[in-house]
Amino acid sequence: MAGDSGAHGDLSSNGTHPTKDSKKATIRDVANKAKVSLGTVSNVLNDPERVAPATRNRVLKAIETTGFVRNIAARQLRGGGSKAVGIVILDSSNPFFTEMIRGAEDALRQEGYLLIACSTDGSNDREAMYLRHLEEHQVEGVLITPSNDDLEQIIDFHDRGTPVVLVDRESHSGELCSVTVDDVRGGSIAVSHLIDEGHTKILFINGPTTIRQCRDRRAGVDVALKSLKKVEEADWIEVVDLEVPSLSIASGEEISIELIDLDPTITAIMCANDLVAIGVMRGLARSGADLLSRVALVGYDDITFSSLVSPALTSVHQPQYDLGYAAARLLLEELGDSNHRHHEIRFTPDLVVRESSSGRSSQSQR
Amino acid sequence: MAGDSGAHGDLSSNGTHPTKDSKKATIRDVANKAKVSLGTVSNVLNDPERVAPATRNRVLKAIETTGFVRNIAARQLRGGGSKAVGIVILDSSNPFFTEMIRGAEDALRQEGYLLIACSTDGSNDREAMYLRHLEEHQVEGVLITPSNDDLEQIIDFHDRGTPVVLVDRESHSGELCSVTVDDVRGGSIAVSHLIDEGHTKILFINGPTTIRQCRDRRAGVDVALKSLKKVEEADWIEVVDLEVPSLSIASGEEISIELIDLDPTITAIMCANDLVAIGVMRGLARSGADLLSRVALVGYDDITFSSLVSPALTSVHQPQYDLGYAAARLLLEELGDSNHRHHEIRFTPDLVVRESSSGRSSQSQR
DNA sequence: ATGTGTTATTGAAACGTTTCAAAAACTTAT
DNA sequence: ATAAGTTTTTGAAACGTTTCAATAACACAT
Numbered sequence: 001m002a003g004d005s006g007a008h009g010d011l012s013s014n015g016t017h018p019t020k021d022s023k024k025a026t027i028r029d030v031a032n033k034a035k036v037s038l039g040t041v042s043n044v045l046n047d048p049e050r051v052a053p054a055t056r057n058r059v060l061k062a063i064e065t066t067g068f069v070r071n072i073a074a075r076q077l078r079g080g081g082s083k084a085v086g087i088v089i090l091d092s093s094n095p096f097f098t099e100m101i102r103g104a105e106d107a108l109r110q111e112g113y114l115l116i117a118c119s120t121d122g123s124n125d126r127e128a129m130y131l132r133h134l135e136e137h138q139v140e141g142v143l144i145t146p147s148n149d150d151l152e153q154i155i156d157f158h159d160r161g162t163p164v165v166l167v168d169r170e171s172h173s174g175e176l177c178s179v180t181v182d183d184v185r186g187g188s189i190a191v192s193h194l195i196d197e198g199h200t201k202i203l204f205i206n207g208p209t210t211i212r213q214c215r216d217r218r219a220g221v222d223v224a225l226k227s228l229k230k231v232e233e234a235d236w237i238e239v240v241d242l243e244v245p246s247l248s249i250a251s252g253e254e255i256s257i258e259l260i261d262l263d264p265t266i267t268a269i270m271c272a273n274d275l276v277a278i279g280v281m282r283g284l285a286r287s288g289a290d291l292l293s294r295v296a297l298v299g300y301d302d303i304t305f306s307s308l309v310s311p312a313l314t315s316v317h318q319p320q321y322d323l324g325y326a327a328a329r330l331l332l333e334e335l336g337d338s339n340h341r342h343h344e345i346r347f348t349p350d351l352v353v354r355e356s357s358s359g360r361s362s363q364s365q366r
Numbered sequence: 367m368a369g370d371s372g373a374h375g376d377l378s379s380n381g382t383h384p385t386k387d388s389k390k391a392t393i394r395d396v397a398n399k400a401k402v403s404l405g406t407v408s409n410v411l412n413d414p415e416r417v418a419p420a421t422r423n424r425v426l427k428a429i430e431t432t433g434f435v436r437n438i439a440a441r442q443l444r445g446g447g448s449k450a451v452g453i454v455i456l457d458s459s460n461p462f463f464t465e466m467i468r469g470a471e472d473a474l475r476q477e478g479y480l481l482i483a484c485s486t487d488g489s490n491d492r493e494a495m496y497l498r499h500l501e502e503h504q505v506e507g508v509l510i511t512p513s514n515d516d517l518e519q520i521i522d523f524h525d526r527g528t529p530v531v532l533v534d535r536e537s538h539s540g541e542l543c544s545v546t547v548d549d550v551r552g553g554s555i556a557v558s559h560l561i562d563e564g565h566t567k568i569l570f571i572n573g574p575t576t577i578r579q580c581r582d583r584r585a586g587v588d589v590a591l592k593s594l595k596k597v598e599e600a601d602w603i604e605v606v607d608l609e610v611p612s613l614s615i616a617s618g619e620e621i622s623i624e625l626i627d628l629d630p631t632i633t634a635i636m637c638a639n640d641l642v643a644i645g646v647m648r649g650l651a652r653s654g655a656d657l658l659s660r661v662a663l664v665g666y667d668d669i670t671f672s673s674l675v676s677p678a679l680t681s682v683h684q685p686q687y688d689l690g691y692a693a694a695r696l697l698l699e700e701l702g703d704s705n706h707r708h709h710e711i712r713f714t715p716d717l718v719v720r721e722s723s724s725g726r727s728s729q730s731q732r
Numbered sequence: 733a734t735g736t737g738t739t740a741t742t743g744a745a746a747c748g749t750t751t752c753a754a755a756a757a758c759t760t761a762t
Numbered sequence: 763a764t765a766a767g768t769t770t771t772t773g774a775a776a777c778g779t780t781t782c783a784a785t786a787a788c789a790c791a792t
Contacts, residue, residue, distance in 0.1 A: 024527060026748055037772045042750055052770060067526070072502045073448070074748035076439040077777045084482070084503070092471070093670065098464045105458070105485060114499055116450070117483040119471060133480055136438045137450070160433070161390060249674075278674055285676070304459065308615075308644055310651070310676030392778055403742045408780055418740060440778030443747045 025066035034062035045070065076138060084114045085331065086134040087324075088127060088144040089167075092119045094275065095303040096320050097145070100167065103324030104143055111332055113140070120147045131157045141331040143167050143324070149212060151176075165331045167323060169212065170344060177334060178344045179327040183213050186316040186349040187220020188227075190270055190298050191239070193314070193351050195228065197358075199268035199296060201238045205255060205280070207247040207272040214247075214272050217300060221270070240266060244276055252279020253286075260289045267295055268357070274299040274306050274315055277356075281309060296357040311355035319347050391432035400428035411436065442504060450480045451697065452500040453690075454493060454510040458485045460641065461669040462686050463511070466533065469690030470509055477698055479506070486513045497523045507697040509533050509690070515578060517542075531697045533689060535578070536710060543700060544710045545693040549579050552682040552715040553586020554593075556636055556664050557605070559680070559717050561594065563724075565634035565662060567604045571621060571646070573613040573638040580613075580638050583666060587636070606632060610642055618645020619652075626655050633661055634723070640665035640672050640681055643722075647675060662723040677721035685713050 030041045036059060043050045044059040051059070062068075076082050087104055089097040105115045116139060118130040127147040131154070134142055141163040146154060151171070158164040158176060166178035194202055204221060207214040221239055229235060242258070244251035252275065259269070259280065271277035277299030284291050292311065299306060302317035326345050334340045396407045402425060409416045410425040417425070428434075442448050453470055455463040471481045482505060484496040493513040497520070500508055507529040512520055517537070524530040524542060532544035560568055570587060573580040587605055595601060608624070610617035618641065625635070625646065637643035643665030650657050658677065665672060668683035692711050700706045 027750095028748080038749075039751080039772060040770085043771085046750075050770075055770080069498070069501050069526070071443070071504065071748050073439040073442040073504060074777090075750070077437070077443055077748080077779090078750045079777065080750075082439070083499075086480075092464055092468045093461075095459075095461070095464075098458055098461075101483070102458045102485065105483070112499070114452075114482050114484070114496075114503065116480050117467070117471070118480070119468065130480075132435070133449070133478070135435050137480065138437065138439060160435070282674055305671040305674065308648060308671065309674055393780095394778080404779075405742060405781080406740085409741085412780080416740075421740080437778050440747090441780070443749090443778080444780045445747065446780075 025068040026071070027068070029066045030059065030062045030068050033066055034059045081140045081335075082138045083112060084116055084137065084139045085328070086116045086118060086130070086137075086139045086142040086144075088118045088120060088130055088134075088142060090120055090122055090145055090147065092117070095305065096274075096301050096318065099304070099320035100324035100327075103321035103326075104328040105324075107325045107328035107332070113332075122147050124148055124150075124153070128153055135160065135162060138162075140335055141165065143327045143331060145169060149210065163331060163334045165327045165334070167327045171342070174342055177330050177342045179323055179330060179347070180344060181318050181323065181347045181349050183216035183349070184220040184223055186300060186318075187217040188224035189220075189349070189351045190217075190300065190316050191221045191224045192228075193353065193357065194268045194270065194296060194298060195224070195237060197268070197296060200236055201240065201263075201266045202268045202270060203240045203242060203259075203262070203266050205242045205244060205252075205269060205271045205276055207244055207251075207276065209243070211247070217272055244272075247273045247276055249275045249279035249282065252276040252281075253283035254279075256280045256283025256287070256289075259284065259291060260287060262291060262295070268298070269295055270298045270300075272300055274301040274303045274313060277313055277315070278306070278309055281311075281313075281356075292356070298351075298357050302352050307352075307354060314354045314357035315352055316349045317352045318349055322347060390437075391434040392437070393434070395432045396425065396428045396434050399432055400425045447506045447701075448504050449478060450482055450503065450505045451694070452482045452484060452496070452503075452505045452508040452510075454484045454486060454496055454500075454508060456486055456488050456511055456513065458483070461671065462639075462667050462684065465670070465686035466690035466693075469687035469692075470694040471690075473691045473694035473698070479698075488513050490514055490516075490519070494519055501526065501528060504528075506701055507531065509693045509697060511535060515576065529697060529700045531693045531700070533693045537708070540708055543696045543708045545689055545696060545713070546710060547684050547689065547713045547715050549582035549715070550586040550589055552666060552684075553583040554590035555586075555715070555717045556583075556666065556682050557587045557590045558594075559719065559723065560634040560636065560662060560664060561590070561603060563634070563662060566602055567606065567629075567632045568634045568636060569606045569608060569625075569628070569632050571608045571610060571618075571635060571637045571642060573610055573617075573642065575609065577613070583638055610638075613639045613641055615641045615645040615648065618642040618647075619649035620645075622646045622649025622653070622655075625650065625657060626653060628657060628661070634664070635661055636664045636666075638666055640667040640669045640679060643679055643681070644672070644675055647677075647679075647722075658722070664717075664723050668718050673718075673720060680720045680723035681718055682715045683718045684715055688713060 027038055027041045031038050036055060040051060041059055044056050048056055072083060085108055087101055091097055101117060108115050120127045124147050139162065143165050144154060145167045146169050154164060155175060164176050166176050168180055169178060170180055171178045191202065204218060206218050209215050225237060244255050271280065277297055299313045299315040302315040306313040306315045330345065393404055393407045397404050402421060406417060407425055410422050414422055438449060451474055453467055457463055467483060474481050486493045490513050509531050510520060511533045512535050520530060521541060530542050532542050534546055535544060536546055537544045557568065570584060572584050575581050591603060610621050637646065643663055665679045665681040668681040672679040672681045
């Protein structure tokens with residue numbers, strides 16, 4: 001920029017970083033350098049076919065010479081989009097969510113969007129705060145796993161003009177797009193696996209039934225049982241319920257204490273998610289209990305580390321990355337289509353069988 | 367807004383979401399409703415003491431009635447900040463980084479900033495792309511773990527006006543703030559622990575020595591050895607080196623094949639990070655090898671799941687959350703202080719001893 | 733009522749970019 | 763040289779908010 005001091009006018013210090021206070025080049029600087037109008041520079045940036053090649057090259061050179069970096073805020077103000085999307089998740093310590101973010105980020109990067117990540121830790125108030133900040137920034141859309149069952153605040157947010165895609169949560173009345181996994185089916189295939197292995201009395205450790213995913217997974221167990229009873233008249237299969245206050249490793253550890261003296265006719269445990277299952281494993285290991293050599297264990301989510309614990313955990317695989325990727329693609333679709341119709345993408349989970357449910361001694365007891 | 371149609375003027379459809387196309391309230395709408403000037407509304411929002419209570423209340427009511435949401439882009443254009451900070455990390459699958467993001471987000475949330483998360487996966491080109499996008503958005507600062515040793519592109523970015531804090535990386539010439547962990551010391555305390563346990567021949571599985579952290583951790587081993595040799599003239603301690611191409615679980619699994627026939631005089635293994643150590647464990651378990659019952663294993667990072675694998679992994683604890691939190695605080699400090707002097711915060715790691723290095727049979731062999 | 737000092741409010745202009753009607757420049761045909 | 767058609771370029775105005783010099787309003791003293 002050595003030869004351009006004149007184009008920048010006053011280079012006086014404004015008190016911030018006195019040693020490095022050059023003003024950034026604007027579109028006006030480029031226009032002056034290339035001896036064209038502001039509109040022509042804008043056309044070169046946004047509609048290059050409209051500009052004669054010679055002029056275009058002159059402008060491109062001036063852009064390089066001045067070190068021009070476009071100002072998104074100015075564009076946004078004039079009516080352009082913010083090129084940013086918010087993602088609001090529950091817990092950034094849970095690999096389920098971080099894989100989801102990864103999928104969303106990959107999809108958005110392809111279109112030149114930035115991803116603003118917000119963790120609510122299940123707090124409705126924090127969710128409200130983040131939504132407000134995102135609205136002030138005029139993000140082009142938001143991907144969100146709601147902090148609770150009541151979608152009112154999210155729907156209000158959407159109604160004020162920002163497209164929303166629900167992640168791992170349905171929109172019952174169809175006013176929002178959503179990406180979900182069929183948790184009823186997930187519960188069914190997990191319990192069916194255990195039944196196929198010969199287990200007849202199964203403990204289901206659920207999370208808070210205020211959480212729809214917990215309810216669905218448990219409901220899936222009933223669906224599988226009903227279906228089996230119809231086909232095989234299998235009336236001897238029994239499911240026992242227990243509930244932990246949160247879907248965390250800590251909750252699993254706490255409940256493991258109650259499992260030490262588990263009814264010996266229970267030969268299988270199914271947990272509402274992997275963190276709870278891992279906590280159970282950890283708690284039992286800590287207390288020296290040998291329960292898991294006779295009892296099968298199944299988790300839900302198939303987070304990255306489930307294959308690394310010992311015994312490796314059988315788990316219902318949720319396509320975490322795909323959830324995030326699909327949600328972002330759905331949002332991009334909505335942004336590009338003024339006649340967009342909301343819809344839902346539903347993924348089907350599958351079971352990944354590992355050590356924790358294999359070769360348990362249920363068959364010898366049956 | 368039912369009684370306000372006049373204030374909004376033309377509510378004609380612009381072809382986007384025809385059913386819900388109300389224009390958002392601007393500061394002008396608030397001013398009209400409260401019968402004050404634009405400047406007064408701005409003062410109520412930004413400098414409320416300057417406005418008479420009666421006027422202020424009238425304006426606040428109008429803000430509520432109109433549903434006004436401030437427009438950050440407009441403020442930014444006029445000279446306000448973007449209230450957004452970028453964080454550029456290497457790999458969002460590694461819990462080390464996700465914990466770090468969590469710390470940064472918590473610190474920034476307190477000041478009303480949003481966090482824009484970007485993953486480079488170690489790619490210099492992707493890092494460059496993200497830096498450019500962040501610059502267009504005029505983020506108020508960037509926290510970054512560099513994708514490689516060459517900081518030139520990051521320093522250029524900083525020199526163009528955006529404050530930068532390096533995370534887990536030093537700035538050798540002091541032109542940037544940084545937050546690091548003393549990896550030399552981490553290496554030392556890990557190997558010292560093994561020596562204290564009686565191990566005299568130790569295998570060090572390093573990552574790419576182009577990565578400064580890998581070099582430092584290995585260097586720390588030498589520092590501990592030198593120190594010990596001075597004090598106790600302990601010339602019998604030996605370290606054997608091996609290198610994996612990347613710090614991943616997969617690399618650890620691959621190298622585990624070579625460990626099956628490990629020299630029996632090697633009684634301890636130290637890995638450059640937890641993912642490699644976990645990979646080694648997994649690979650050995652898969653091949654049925656019983657090596658880890660006689661050989662101690664130490665990792666580095668102490669990611670969340672290290673305590674959950676079996677045997678639970680002894681690891682050098684890195685304060686991941688604190689790294690992120692401190693980096694963000696340092697950046698906020700720099701933003702608030704026009705006479706800011708760059709400095710470095712250096713954390714001291716500590717060793718968390720778990721099963722993987724306890725009670726290995728090294729002492730009976732010595 | 734007049735003068736002085738203080739507080740509160742106003743409103744023009746700035747910020748960087750895009751947009752599109754109008755003007756200018758270019759090309760081709762007569 | 764003139765006219766018509768096409769391409770290229772221009773530049774005024776808009777976007778929402780902040781800022782600060784100028785003005786208005788208010789309070790108090792004489």
